Amino acid sequence: MAETRLIQSRYRLLDVIGRGGMGEVWRARDESLGRQVAVKCLKPLGSQHDQSFTRILRERFRREARVAAALQHRGVTVVHDFGEHEGVLYLVMELLDGRNLSQLLEDNKQHPLPVPEVVDIAEQVADALGYTHQQGIVHRDLKPANIMRLADGTVKICDFGIARLGHDIGFTSRLTGTGIAMGTPHYMSPEQISGGDVDHRSDLYSLGCVLYEIATGVPPFDLDDAWAVLVGHRDTQPQPLRSHRAELPGFFDQVVLDLLAKAPGERPVDAGDLRRRILHGRTGEQPQAYGHVRLAPPVLVEHPAGTHPPRLPSWTRDMTTGHKATGTAAAGFPLPDHSAGLTGEWTTGTDLRALPGSFPAVRGERPTPSPELLSTLANRHSAGLNLGRLGHWEEAGEVHRAVAAERAHALGPDHPDTLASRYEVGFTLSRTGRAADALREFGRVADGRERALGPDHPETLAARQETAYVLGQLGRHFEAHQVYAVVLASRERTMGRDHPDTLRCRHNLAFNLSRLGRLEDSYRMAHEVADARSRLLGATHPDTLVTRYEVAYTLGRLGRWEEALRAYGEVAQARATSLGSDHPETLSARYEVGVSLGRLGRSAEALELYRALVDDRTRVSGPADAETLRARHGLGVNLGRMARWEEALTTAREVCAIRERTLGPDHPDTLVSRREIAVGLGWLGRWADALTVYRQVAEARTRVLGADHPDALASRNDEAHCLEQLGRGTEAVELYRQVATLRQQRGAPSGQG
Structure with a gap:
């Protein structure tokens, strides 16, 4: 900022009048109005900060600007303007004498x-x-x-x-x-x-x-x-x-x-x-x-016995002592104090004359851990978070489990720091496919936080919400819905309907509603959340776009593909502008545009989109990446829709071979590709070969998911259809009958046959 000197061709920076941990304040001249102003600038963040950290600081600064700009009182500093210039956020205020x-x-x-x-x-x-x-x-x-x-x-x-x-x-x-x-x-x-x-x-x-x-x-x-x-x-x-x-x-x-x-x-x-x-x-x-x-x-406040x-x-944890009014700071922008951070438990009955220094252990209570140990554990906790940000979930989980055990010993099982580590253990478990283990861990954290902090505390609710998320991962959507509903009611009561955490919960509830088949309810809720996020965060904010994406998904489930196509297209364009054309979320939205085009019968357009997407995915992530293969699968499907079945069959076989090698023969994506092979064989009139492949898919799904799982039943229907094409009507009818019986049993109330 110092080099540019001129912001938005209007505010000319003259000299620094204050510095702090987040930025600096300049005396400046408003060239348009010819008056002197103060310009507060957020320091540009270097490569040592991850994108999430940077985004938090930027959101915090924008929040300051919006709140401050709304205040008009002689006893409050006037804010004239705010914005962003060459990646630096700034706030223009009256210059105080x-x-x-x-x-x-x-x-x-x-x-x-x-x-x-x-x-x-x-x-x-x-x-x-x-x-x-x-x-x-x-x-x-x-x-x-x-x-x-x-x-x-x-x-x-x-x-x-x-x-x-x-x-x-x-x-x-x-x-x-x-x-x-x-x-x-x-x-x-x-x-x-x-x-x-x-x-x-x-x-x-x-x-x-x-x-x-x-x-x-x-x-x-x-x-x-x-x-x-x-x-x-x-x-x-x-x-x-x-x-x-x-x-x-x-x-x-x-x-x-x-x-x-x-x-x-x-x-x-x-x-x-x-x-x-x-x-x-x-x-x-x-x-x-x-x-x-x-x-x-002066007296010490007594706490009731047993409490x-x-x-x-x-x-x-990272709070410093801060400054008394020593006058060492510039006006309105105090210099940071870099003394040691704090953590640990409160103690009772401590004589303040024993301070400064560490608190002595009180008889019958857990000894106060040393600052060195607490600092080491805090650093290891941060290292675990960084491993997770890099996608090294297994290693992150090992770090968090070790830190959680040591914190439990040093601070107690219900100490907020211990529970924070256990929360991260649950998070790593959910990201490594161990949803059942994650569910148990989040449940323990939620119960511990409720005891220590209360049922409506934001950290308690965060753990409850992750519990609901993992229930959804396990396919237990009705239970997830019940937990989400309780958390949402608490968030709305204590934080308000438009609080970011409330909106996140409503987004997840909308997602879960669609998985329960309540598509109209899901659409209405997702639409409301998207509008609220757009109003509060902006139309191109990542959270807004995530919810717009969910709106588009639900429109597709409702068969409203023209609307879904428009919505996915808007999300893809906004993400390309704000995140970049190669960002994974941009590429995901482009994939869904292709799905929508195919559903609308515009397969030629979908085919061109998928060809470009395969090239981009291969360049960004490699030919064997799961999302690259997903794009290639979509390309094959649309080749089939255009009756180019030999090419479609070749594509399906290539994708299936890579998925089997990288994901395993019974992985859901592998089985989807194997089914696509059977579809291609059928359209080419090779029904006997198709029957063999359809049976392989049905047996794998029955073995992995159970005989009455919807995907297993769909595969048995595929098999029966193939038998019909081969003239084996009696076998086909018997198989259709078995599928109908299993579907009826699956839909029957508990305890009935």
């Missing part, structure tokens, strides 16, 4: 700010938060570096970079699963730390931490060790502000202590309530009683 609160404290040599200034800042921030909360937006990262005081005295909240819509709680937590640290521990609410429900009252707690610091010169828990800070937020009542600074007014002391209540319900109801209390205090009026008076010395406080959640 002032200092953030962190810098003001540094300017004041870490002494507290003047009392009138502190109270004025509190009132202005409360007013701005009242507005943003009414819009359904929670900031989630309020801290001194994100609050600016301008030269004219105006106070503005900056950087809604990790804000989230109120009904969309949970989405950013999912994004942070990749290790992107969110929030700063010195200013995080207890519920934010423990992974509980987060709403506007979490912002009020964070504001309480900020006000405490600018009023006294120190944060409420002035500890350098991240563990101690987190435990302080969770377990320790803060000292009254006036124990640090006697001249602070009593009303302000009480307001801040109420903001720092451990339970959200004990804090002010909302930012409007907070602002009214500050106004009453400034004017000397006596408002009604608010909350409880908390002027006692444990929440553990440190797994998403804090």
Whole structure:
């Protein structure tokens, strides 16, 4: 970005005014309007980051832009524009003339700010938060570096970079699963730390931490060790502000202590309530009683006997201690702290005077593992994830199984980190064809997460959803439907209908409905999800296109092939533009275009498409790749439809031979190719040869799938038809009778013959 200097032929970058872990902020000139602006740019990501990681960062930045651009209040930084230029995402904001609160404290040599200034800042921030909360937006990262005081005295909240819509709680937590640290521990609410429900009252707690610091010169828990800070937020009542600074007014002391209540319900109801209390205090009026008076010395919060406080959640694994308001950061863009990450269990009854350092083991509890061991296990877990991304599922599974065993020993079987490893074990099992084993593993993870986190926690629901997916792999679609329905109801209740995780569940449910034969229901649901994803993510977003693909598939199942052809064509074109012409998902959509053309009787067009697809698949993946062979199979089918049966038979034999060698003689794809050989032989009048091949297919399917499986029954029907062509009518009738009986038995209620 520095080399281009000019963005979209409009914004000329002048000099850097701030840097952070995700990017940098420039002072720039808007050449169109002749005004100075601030441009925040997302750093280009190098080759060391995989595409999934890059996409998460980009989605997070775009989310920031959309949320911030919707806010119009004098107490919130104005966003003028956002977009992408040469692969770099940017956000154009008003250029602020002032200092953030962190810098003001540094300017004041870490002494507290003047009392009138502190109270004025509190009132202005409360007013701005009242507005943003009414819009359904929670900031989630309020801290001194994100609050600016301008030269004219105006106070503005900056950087809604990790804000989230109120009904969309949970989405950013999912994004942070990749290790992107969110929030700063010195200013995080207890519920934010423990992974509980987060709403506007979490912002009020964070504001309480900020006000405490600018009023006294120190944060409420002035500890350098991240563990101690987190435990302080969770377990320790803060000292009254006036124990640090006697001249602070009593009303302000009480307001801040109420903001720092451990339970959200004990804090002010909302930012409007907070602002009214500050106004009453400034004017000397006596408002009604608010909350409880908390002027006692610091004490540890007791937990009921036999219970444990929440553990440190797994998403804090890569969180650093963060910055107190030391003034070492540029306005609105704090520099990252690279101290050691956190993981492990909470402990109870720990004397804070034993900190900093590792917690001592409490008698009767699991000893706290060493930071070195936890770091090693976290690195090995990441290595397993990388192996999976490369498609090395067997090796990834071995790594995750070993890490899961060690984490269970060190942290406990229900620790979030242990369950995270076991979740990945289940994932690798499902990707290596061991669906039954994966089902058991996901079931254990879901039960463990429900015990530790609750039935509606996003991680619990993720495990339940994978359980449903594996049930579908096993052909147990009715059971999968039941699980999906329960998960969907929970997601809609706790996250909202348009939350990305809710939409993913609805997509999977639509897919499963089509496998249950409920095609109209599947089509309606998939269409709704595709429209929602298009509205929220964009028409060419990969998730939108996946659902559009499912819509097209269901249209084909419904016999609406003209519509299916258009839908597949649109998906293929969009994927070629956004992912590239050789991307596997682009090639898959092109294959389905060919299927649709063939179904519409446009076999000549389908044939040309498949010839080009075979060439592309061979170039990208090789001649023996499963998808290359799938394209060659489609080519052979359309040769047959054009009555070019000798060529069709040759193609089917070549594909069958490679599939038998690479997949095995009884693999479903091999048997499909063998059946195509029999079809070609029949059309060439070689019915005796065709009968031999049809019987081979029927016997293999009966052996592998069972005598009453629909595919086995279809093969027996093929065999009976062949017998008819050979003039062996009696044998054909008897075989048809056997098939009818098996079909009737298969459809009979359980317990009946």
